[in-house]
Amino acid sequence: MGVVRDAMEIIAQTAAPAPAVFRHPRATREILLTGRLVAYEVRRRKRRTIGFSVGREGLAVSAPTWVPLQEIDQAVLSKSGWIVKKLHETRERHRQQESQRIDWQDGGVFPFLGEPVRLVLDWHLSHSVLDHGAAGETRVLRLKLPADATPVQVHASVRAWLIQQAVPVFTARLDFFAQQLGVQWHKLSLSSAVTRWGSASSSGAIRLNWRLMHLRPDLIDYVVVHELSHLRFMDHSPRFWATVQSVMPGYAALRRELKDKVLSPQ
Numbered sequence: 001m002g003v004v005r006d007a008m009e010i011i012a013q014t015a016a017p018a019p020a021v022f023r024h025p026r027a028t029r030e031i032l033l034t035g036r037l038v039a040y041e042v043r044r045r046k047r048r049t050i051g052f053s054v055g056r057e058g059l060a061v062s063a064p065t066w067v068p069l070q071e072i073d074q075a076v077l078s079k080s081g082w083i084v085k086k087l088h089e090t091r092e093r094h095r096q097q098e099s100q101r102i103d104w105q106d107g108g109v110f111p112f113l114g115e116p117v118r119l120v121l122d123w124h125l126s127h128s129v130l131d132h133g134a135a136g137e138t139r140v141l142r143l144k145l146p147a148d149a150t151p152v153q154v155h156a157s158v159r160a161w162l163i164q165q166a167v168p169v170f171t172a173r174l175d176f177f178a179q180q181l182g183v184q185w186h187k188l189s190l191s192s193a194v195t196r197w198g199s200a201s202s203s204g205a206i207r208l209n210w211r212l213m214h215l216r217p218d219l220i221d222y223v224v225v226h227e228l229s230h231l232r233f234m235d236h237s238p239r240f241w242a243t244v245q246s247v248m249p250g251y252a253a254l255r256r257e258l259k260d261k262v263l264s265p266q
Helices: 067-079 079-097 153-183 210-214 216-228 238-247 253-258
Strands: 003-006 021-022 028-033 035-045 052-055 056-064 109-112 116-121 129-131 140-143 186-191 198-200 205-209
Touching: 028 067, 035 067, 035 079, 035 253, 052 079, 056 067, 056 079, 067 079, 067 153, 067 253, 109 210, 116 153, 129 153, 140 153, 140 205, 153 186, 153 210, 153 216, 153 238, 198 216, 205 210, 210 216, 216 238, 216 253
Parallel strands: 021 035, 035 056, 116 140, 186 205
Antiparallel strands: 003 028, 028 035, 052 056, 109 116, 129 140, 198 205
16 A cells, blocks of 8 residues: 655654655655655656656656646556665665765775775876785875876876776686687777676677776676676576586676676766
8 A cells, every 4th residue: 555645745743663765856746655755756748658767866757747646646656666676776876886985086095806905196106006015005006196186187097097907807817718618709898888897799809897907806707707608608598607607606696796786987
């Protein structure tokens, strides 16, 4: 059962615990979906059907101008399971992005191959260099940048450095696992996508996201094996997963962990 109200209506206080709230900043309607209060925006559009959009701000519902509000409410209720699931996923993704936010400045720390690296800006360097330091110490990436470099400049410099490191790392792992799988890859391209870690084409072209360089080597290896296995089976059939498992028996745990990683624009 769902409860529908105008957004401006005063909500009676009860002794029951307050439900989880998802409130769009431009909400004009409120509804209780599976115990969660969802305040959503109604957008009137020249369209034939009611559409739903869940983003960082919350739920927005686009509806034809002639559809009454009660019918929109019923449509939202009919999609309650999907809507609540997407709202939770979007909120969690945003939380992870915030927790992974990097301060692109002198002294900031970013992950490289799963380990923290501290940034030091030094204009007197001839080029950027990674200082491994003593065992157990945090590594330092010294960038040829002035101390007052902007976060945009620091980020761009680190990104260029990571891309430079990615090519030999990815090439070595592709060569290693291609031999084990009995396949041949022909071209490596680096991707900046924010929706996927990699892709493969039947021609042997492999695309890998340069942001993989933030992750542990075993997670990189899983993506490499996944894409190389597509050179044998261009699908996700049982034969495909058996191919992945043949060289990576513990792939399932890595796959689950990778799904929890957020592809940040950083």
